[in-house]
Amino acid sequence: MPSIDKLVRLHKSLMTLSRGAGFIEYPRISKLKRITRACAEQLGASRVSVWKLSEDNQEIVCEVLYILETDHYFKGAELKRADFPEYFNAMSEDRIINADNAITDPRTSEFTEPYLIPNGIASMLDAPIYAAGKLHGVVCLEQVGDARVWDLAELSYVASLADSISMINEHENWLTDREQLEFLEQYDSLTGLERRNNFQKRLEFDLQGELDPDRTRVLMLLGLDFFASINDNHGNKTADSLLIALARLLEFVTQPYHCRLARVGGDLFGIWLPDLKNTEQLDLLNNKLKTITDNPIKTEDDTLVSVSFSTGVVIYPTESSGQVNPMRCAEIALQRAKSESRGNVQYFSLEWLEQLQSKRSLENELIAALDNSELVAHYQPILSTKNEKIIGLEALVRWQHPTRGLIPPGQFLPTAKKLGLMERLGSYMLKQAAGGIKRLHDKGSSIAWVSVNISSEQLYNSQLSQQIEDILNEFDLLPEALELEIVEELISQDSALVRAQLAALSELGIRLAIDDFGTGYSSLSRLKHMPVTKLKVDKSFVDGLPHSEDDCCITQSIIGLAKGLEIELVAEGVETKLQAEYLTKANCEFVQGFYYAKPMPLSDLLMIDQKS
Ligand code: C2E
Ligand code: MG
Ligand code: MG
Numbered sequence: 001m002p003s004i005d006k007l008v009r010l011h012k013s014l015m016t017l018s019r020g021a022g023f024i025e026y027p028r029i030s031k032l033k034r035i036t037r038a039c040a041e042q043l044g045a046s047r048v049s050v051w052k053l054s055e056d057n058q059e060i061v062c063e064v065l066y067i068l069e070t071d072h073y074f075k076g077a078e079l080k081r082a083d084f085p086e087y088f089n090a091m092s093e094d095r096i097i098n099a100d101n102a103i104t105d106p107r108t109s110e111f112t113e114p115y116l117i118p119n120g121i122a123s124m125l126d127a128p129i130y131a132a133g134k135l136h137g138v139v140c141l142e143q144v145g146d147a148r149v150w151d152l153a154e155l156s157y158v159a160s161l162a163d164s165i166s167m168i169n170e171h172e173n174w175l176t177d178r179e180q181l182e183f184l185e186q187y188d189s190l191t192g193l194e195r196r197n198n199f200q201k202r203l204e205f206d207l208q209g210e211l212d213p214d215r216t217r218v219l220m221l222l223g224l225d226f227f228a229s230i231n232d233n234h235g236n237k238t239a240d241s242l243l244i245a246l247a248r249l250l251e252f253v254t255q256p257y258h259c260r261l262a263r264v265g266g267d268l269f270g271i272w273l274p275d276l277k278n279t280e281q282l283d284l285l286n287n288k289l290k291t292i293t294d295n296p297i298k299t300e301d302d303t304l305v306s307v308s309f310s311t312g313v314v315i316y317p318t319e320s321s322g323q324v325n326p327m328r329c330a331e332i333a334l335q336r337a338k339s340e341s342r343g344n345v346q347y348f349s350l351e352w353l354e355q356l357q358s359k360r361s362l363e364n365e366l367i368a369a370l371d372n373s374e375l376v377a378h379y380q381p382i383l384s385t386k387n388e389k390i391i392g393l394e395a396l397v398r399w400q401h402p403t404r405g406l407i408p409p410g411q412f413l414p415t416a417k418k419l420g421l422m423e424r425l426g427s428y429m430l431k432q433a434a435g436g437i438k439r440l441h442d443k444g445s446s447i448a449w450v451s452v453n454i455s456s457e458q459l460y461n462s463q464l465s466q467q468i469e470d471i472l473n474e475f476d477l478l479p480e481a482l483e484l485e486i487v488e489e490l491i492s493q494d495s496a497l498v499r500a501q502l503a504a505l506s507e508l509g510i511r512l513a514i515d516d517f518g519t520g521y522s523s524l525s526r527l528k529h530m531p532v533t534k535l536k537v538d539k540s541f542v543d544g545l546p547h548s549e550d551d552c553c554i555t556q557s558i559i560g561l562a563k564g565l566e567i568e569l570v571a572e573g574v575e576t577k578l579q580a581e582y583l584t585k586a587n588c589e590f591v592q593g594f595y596y597a598k599p600m601p602l603s604d605l606l607m608i609d610q611k612s
Contacts, residue, residue: 003153010157013042018164024171029064031168033073036066039141039161043154044068046144047121050129050165052137057081057092060137069144084110091138096159097126100149102142122147125154127162131169139165188263190240191247199262199270200327206274207316207326217316218282220271221330222250222289222309225342227267234303241299242307243267246292253288257281264327268334279315286311286345293343308343310334315347324353332356359415366415369399370424376400377432378599379450382570382592385584390609392449392483394592395433396599397425422457427467429453434475434482436602441481445609451483451513456490460497465504472508479509483534486512488520491530499530506531513570518558528565535562539573542593546582559588 017023017038023031036048049065062077081088090097090107099105102124103112115121123143129136139162141150150158186198203219211217224230224246231239243263250269254261257273264270276282289309296304312333314326329348337346369375378398381390399407416425430452437450458464472479484505490498491514502512513534514522518541537558544551555571562569571583574593583591597608 006151007153007156010042010153011160013038014157014160014164018167024168028168028172032064032165033066035161035164036064036073036139039139039158040066040068043141043157045125045141047119047140047142049140049142050137051079051140053091053135057088057135060091063137083114086110091126091128092135095128096155097124098150098155099124099126101147120144123150125150125158127158129162129169130166132173136166136169138162191244191263193247193251193269194260194262196262196264196270196327199260199264199272202260203272203274203326206272211275211317216276216279216282218271218273218276219314219316219326219330220273220285221264221312221327221334222269222271223311223334223338224267224269225308225310225338230305230307234299234305238299238301238303238305241301241303242297242305245297245299246307249292249297250289253292254285257285270327270330282313282315310337310342311345312337313345313347318348318350329353362412363415363419365401366399366412366421367419369401370421370428374400374402375425375428376601377429377436378601379436379605380592380599381447381597381605382451382590383596385580385588385591388596390447390597391590392451393437393447393605394451394453394485394599395429395436396453397429398599417455417457420457422455423461426455426458430468430471430482431474434471434477437481438475438477439602440606440609441477443606443610445606447609449481449483449511451485453485453515459486459490459501462497462501464501465508465510468505468510469508480511483511483513485515485536487515488517488522491526491532492520492522494526502531513568516572518554524561532567534568534570536570536572536592537588539593542571542573542579542583543575545579552582555583555588556586559586563587 017034023034026034032050036050039045040048046069047065047067050063051060052063053060059078059080062075065074065077066072067074079087086107087097087110097105097107099108100123102108102116102121105124108116108124111121111124119142121142121144125141126138128138139158141158186195187193188195206217224243227239230242234242246269247261247263250261250271254271258275260270260272260274262270262272271285273282273285289311293306293308296306298304312330312335314329314333316326318329332352333346333348336352337344340346376398377395379393379395382392382394383389384391397409397413399409399412401407413422416422433450433452437447440447454464461467468482468484471477472482486502505512511533512531513536514527514532515536516538517535518538535558537555541551541554541558545555546552559569568590569588570590570592571579571588572592574580574583574591574595576595579593580591580595600608
């Protein structure tokens with residue numbers, strides 16, 4: 001019976017060693033040395049060794065051998081399966097080999113001549129070691145001199161010892177996996193170049209350090225032009241191979257410089273020069289970089305691809321040092337470079353950043369403006385030339401900005417378009433206008449209708465006519481009270497959807513006006529077949545009246561056309577008495593312009609209307 005005390009003592013000593021603070025962090029060889037020595041000392045075993053099985057399972061190599069008597073370590077001995085098949089078979093059975101008499105034990109007897117006798121070994125005790133669930137090696141205890149009967153406490157101890165080494169193996173595997181993972185995180189698997197995160201960390205770190213006043217730092221961002229088309233035209237494989245070829249060329253060109261090169265995005269390469277003597281060096285590098293694109297690049301599959309780079313450059317120290325993320329500055333410069341012409345180089349300027357920031361804040365404010373009812377409708381009168389009485393209104397959107405005052409539509413409609421707000425804005429304005437004309441009617445005004453500008457987004461929304469019908473019902477209005485203005489350009493596209501939409505609206509009894517008439521290219525024959533009730537002559541023709549012969553001629557033709565088609569006509573942008581007189585004489589029915597009245601809030605209009 002093994003002594004329980006012995007068992008506990010042995011296990012405790014092993015635990016103290018292998019779970020001790022910092023043990024797992026030692027290099028593998030130190031861990032193995034400590035373990036083998038502790039084992040030899042605890043059990044009084046003459047020789048304790050750790051062996052590693054080769055990948056092909058055909059040999060074991062001694063990682064460390066500790067000899068108690070001399071207190072020395074050895075390593076490197078090799079044993080081949082071919083020479084010791086019985087031992088290897090026993091080892092493969094994954095069990096402890098407790099050969100009290102190693103010379104007679106069939107599992108170890110084949111060691112007698114070459115190993116046991118020369119080393120004076122009488123007994124052996126081997127336990128299997130694992131890694132990632134597979135046999136990885138053995139821990140081997142050898143007793144020199146008299147044979148030794150290993151008791152159960154000792155067997156249990158050696159099994160635990162082998163487990164501790166297995167744990168070390170698991171830990172090391174985990175570390176290797178982690179390192180590989182970290183490598184993959186840090187380096188681009190396609191080109192082998194550093195990836196964005198690492199690159200960015202490095203340049204942020206460098207930027208915090210002191211810089212000699214006569215030195216400079218430069219960040220360059222190279223964007224491959226038209227990479228999407230290269231992908232489409234040549235396929236992903238060629239495009240990937242092109243990126244690899246480019247990475248090698250960039251490495252070659254930047255090699256003489258003290259710099260870091262990275263692939264910071266799909267078609268983006270970063271070059272960080274943390275310590276440049278002067279900007280001439282930068283010019284030199286730029287020239288060398290240009291040579292990369294002088295000739296088509298040959299990819300692995302022998303395709304020749306012509307490429308060009310646009311480049312954004314940030315030179316440090318800049319006005320923005322410390323304030324703005326350096327990559328962001330380089331991206332802004334690159335965007336500028338791309339927007340001008342491809343193959344261009346642009347140097348970052350803080351002014352661009354400020355413009356972008358104000359654009360961004362305008363975008364955010366505009367989204368909130370719709371929720372906060374900061375968008376308001378102003379109304380511009382449309383008058384009859386016969387009696388100069390207001391017969392209708394055009395509703396025009398304005399942004400009543402809390403700090404910037406009244407902003408005209410030209411300054412925010414493009415942003416609203418970009419943000420996809422045009423439908424919301426459009427239905428908001430339809431309701432405002434419907435509410436406005438309803439109030440005027442309720443006050444007994446003779447102003448009959450209000451016209452509302454309709455965006456392409458609204459026109460392409462199949463719900464538009466239903467929405468208009470709902471609004472008419474909500475405000476209890478007749479369809480004649482509402483007119484929709486559609487720019488000529490939209491009509492000239494002749495889309496089936498637009499035609500269907502216009503037909504549905506006209507069926508509702510809604511009147512349709514073509515805005516900015518004369519600027520688009522609508523065919524007259526098409527116009528004849530459209531349910532259009534009004535043309536609005538664009539201001540650009542009215543401007544030249546009555547002096548420009550061309551404008552007079554065009555205006556006369558449009559007036560003639562409207563009469564011929566029996567549709568109404570409004571001249572927009574009438575600013576002077578002469579223009580007004582000319583149009584009246586020319587029999588233009590309706591006019592709209594600053595000469596008569598500017599767009600105004602409903603409250604002002606109510607006052608004017610009541611006075612007249
Ligand atoms: P538009 O529909 O052609 O509107 C006429 C524009 O000419 C208005 O500019 C009006 O203020 C201006 N105008 C009128 N008479 C004169 C004049 O005698 N002299 C000068 N210099 N200008 C005159 P506004 O309000 O700045 O609107 C510009 C454009 O914005 C509009 O042109 C229209 O295309 C668009 N817009 C305005 N409100 C809305 C809306 O609610 N929805 C949509 N989708 N577009 C709108
Ligand atoms: Mg209009
Ligand atoms: Mg117009």
